[in-house]
Amino acid sequence: MYQPNEFDIARLKERATQLSGQIKRNKSGALSDDQLKPLRLQNGLYIQRHAPMLRIAIAYGMLNSEQLRALGRVAQKYDRGYGHFTTRQNLQFNWISVDDTPLALADLAEVGLHGIQSSGNCLRNITSDALAGIAPDEILDPRPYAELLRQWSTFHPEFALLPRKFKVALTGTPQDRALVQIHDLAFEVVEVDPVVTFRVRVGGGLGRTPILGPVLRDRLEWQDLLTYTHAVLRVYNELGRRDNLTKARIKILVRAVGVEHFRQLVETEWADLKDGIHKLPATELTRIKQSFIEPDWTPATELTKQDVVLSGMPLTRWTNWLARNRLPNRHLGFAAVLIALKGAGRAPGDVTTAEMDAIADLADRYSQGFVRVTHAQNLVLPAVREANLYALYCELEKLGLGHAVGGLVGDMVACPGGDFCALANARSLPIADEIATRYAQLDAQEDIGPLDLRISGCMNSCGHHHTGHIGILGVDKDGAAFYQLLLGGHSGHGAPAALGTIIGRAFAEDEIADAVEQMLDTYLERRNPGETFRETVGRLGKAVFSTAADAIRTQTARRDGASHQEEEA
Numbered sequence: 273m274y275q276p277n278e279f280d281i282a283r284l285k286e287r288a289t290q291l292s293g294q295i296k297r298n299k300s301g302a303l304s305d306d307q308l309k310p311l312r313l314q315n316g317l318y319i320q321r322h323a324p325m326l327r328i329a330i331a332y333g334m335l336n337s338e339q340l341r342a343l344g345r346v347a348q349k350y351d352r353g354y355g356h357f358t359t360r361q362n363l364q365f366n367w368i369s370v371d372d373t374p375l376a377l378a379d380l381a382e383v384g385l386h387g388i389q390s391s392g393n394c395l396r397n398i399t400s401d402a403l404a405g406i407a408p409d410e411i412l413d414p415r416p417y418a419e420l421l422r423q424w425s426t427f428h429p430e431f432a433l434l435p436r437k438f439k440v441a442l443t444g445t446p447q448d449r450a451l452v453q454i455h456d457l458a459f460e461v462v463e464v465d466p467v468v469t470f471r472v473r474v475g476g477g478l479g480r481t482p483i484l485g486p487v488l489r490d491r492l493e494w495q496d497l498l499t500y501t502h503a504v505l506r507v508y509n510e511l512g513r514r515d516n517l518t519k520a521r522i523k524i525l526v527r528a529v530g531v532e533h534f535r536q537l538v539e540t541e542w543a544d545l546k547d548g549i550h551k552l553p554a555t556e557l558t559r560i561k562q563s564f565i566e567p568d569w570t571p572a573t574e575l576t577k578q579d580v581v582l583s584g585m586p587l588t589r590w591t592n593w594l595a596r597n598r599l600p601n602r603h604l605g606f607a608a609v610l611i612a613l614k615g616a617g618r619a620p621g622d623v624t625t626a627e628m629d630a631i632a633d634l635a636d637r638y639s640q641g642f643v644r645v646t647h648a649q650n651l652v653l654p655a656v657r658e659a660n661l662y663a664l665y666c667e668l669e670k671l672g673l674g675h676a677v678g679g680l681v682g683d684m685v686a687c688p689g690g691d692f693c694a695l696a697n698a699r700s701l702p703i704a705d706e707i708a709t710r711y712a713q714l715d716a717q718e719d720i721g722p723l724d725l726r727i728s729g730c731m732n733s734c735g736h737h738h739t740g741h742i743g744i745l746g747v748d749k750d751g752a753a754f755y756q757l758l759l760g761g762h763s764g765h766g767a768p769a770a771l772g773t774i775i776g777r778a779f780a781e782d783e784i785a786d787a788v789e790q791m792l793d794t795y796l797e798r799r800n801p802g803e804t805f806r807e808t809v810g811r812l813g814k815a816v817f818s819t820a821a822d823a824i825r826t827q828t829a830r831r832d833g834a835s836h837q838e839e840e841a
Contacts, residue, residue, distance in 0.1 A: 276384030284381035316387020344628030435512030448764030475526035478733035572605025621649030689729030696729030698746025698753035
């Protein structure tokens with residue numbers, strides 16, 4: 273991962289001091305709330321439903337143990353003792369005060385963390401595959417290229433006040449674990465010899481108008497990464513809507529003019545940029561790579577069958593954990609380990625100060641101090657020697673973090689929803705907790721098999737509900753919270769990306785978990801041997817599951833009618 277230097281840390285401290293002065297001027301009346309808003313957003317500070325929220329950018333999901341401890345200290349010192357990992361590999365503090373924000377940012381600057389590019393109408397925190405650099409199917413490690421983009425864009429004046437937020441992702445694998453097709457701009461490595469070459473996608477996104485980003489350019493050499501991005505952003509900055517917030521994203525512009533015409537506009541703009549000062553020389557890539565610190569990958573002993581069969585150990589839990597939470601690693605004798613921040617009684621992605629400290633300790637002991645954040649709101653220890661897997665598992669069990677739920681219904685994704693977000697139409701976390709409680713038993717989850725369930729509290733889609741095998745979307749109906757169900761989505765990992773579609777009418781808050789259970793029961797009853805939920809939906813059709821979910825309304829009506837009769841009696 274990139275190692276911040278003295279220059280980086282000094283700039284981040286300056287930014288924290290600058291924000292402190294801006295807040296003081298706002299308090300004195302010298303700076304209005306409207307004038308402060310874009311300045312605080314440029315540092316990740318929002319005003320949410322109940323309190324301010326500070327979002328910390330975690331560049332392409334990479335952390336070290338020192339940074340994780342620093343996040344834990346900020347949570348304890350300035351918040352309520354926990355943080356929330358998001359679907360864009362960031363961390364949010366949901367109860368921080370405006371006055372404490374510069375202090376928290378100054379503390380985090382010491383370890384190279386900040387809130388820049390985590391909010392506002394700018395080029396946002398760049399994301400990537402949580403297994404970048406270690407995935408066996410990887411063509412090329414995309415992180416140095418993500419770092420090149422990050423350093424170039426962080427303080428770029430042209431990108432500070434775009435028509436709307438702009439999200440960028442890079443991946444180095446054929447399998448899409450970085451959700452590249454739902455980003456405003458994305459780069460996929462397609463070739464490394466004779467030169468590193470990317471496929472470029474543009475105009476993807478979720479929200480009110482979900483779109484999988486079309487290919488803008490089949491081949492872009494790595495030296496042109498910055499200049500081509502600049503050309504795309506210049507076209508967007510000039511032509512993007514600024515009069516209508518819901519039509520301001522680049523996906524709307526691409527759809528309005530057509531991808532062919534948009535490509536022509538970009539190519540025309542690029543003609544004046546591609547041989548300019550931002551065409552990347554090999555020395556710049558070398559500089560970036562030299563700033564990376566990686567684990568010692570000296571080949572280690574691989575896990576054997578004898579290692580798995582351990583006397584006195586409940587084999588089901590241990591072997592299930594190995595099957596679900598041990599992730600592939602290209603380095604001999606090493607594994608990546610998923611730490612699922614999920615379960616009944618826990619909001620997906622939430623982690624306490626004590627847990628952050630404990631995970632940082634485990635990272636030091638078992639993963640050479642390296643930690644990663646996934647798009648599914650979990651953490652990964654990327655450099656665990658396979659001989660240490662059992663010891664690590666035992667430590668995670670003691671902490672209550674040994675959930676063997678990777679890829680199962682218990683690994684669901686959910687945004688903070690109406691409990692925190694001022695934009696939300698409905699609460700996400702109680703729905704996630706009710707479903708997690710119903711399927712708390714691992715046997716029940718294993719029986720269902722692979723299932724990607726995602727929940728968003730509004731159309732902004734922070735829970736990525738369109739890409740779930742089952743998606744749940746909170747909507748407002750005459751001032752009451754209701755939930756729509758979507759089926760058929762897929763993130764692109766292991767199969768082509770797909771967007772789910774709404775089935776049936778919306779469900780009330782006390783019906784939605786029942787509706788999900790009805791669909792899963794229907795799947796268990798009607799699946800073919802070895803068939804996944806998504807495959808069964810594809811074979812039977814969505815109408816079968818819509819009918820199953822809708823049966824809940826009849827049961828609810830009967831129950832409500834019986835209760836009414838009892839009251840009258």
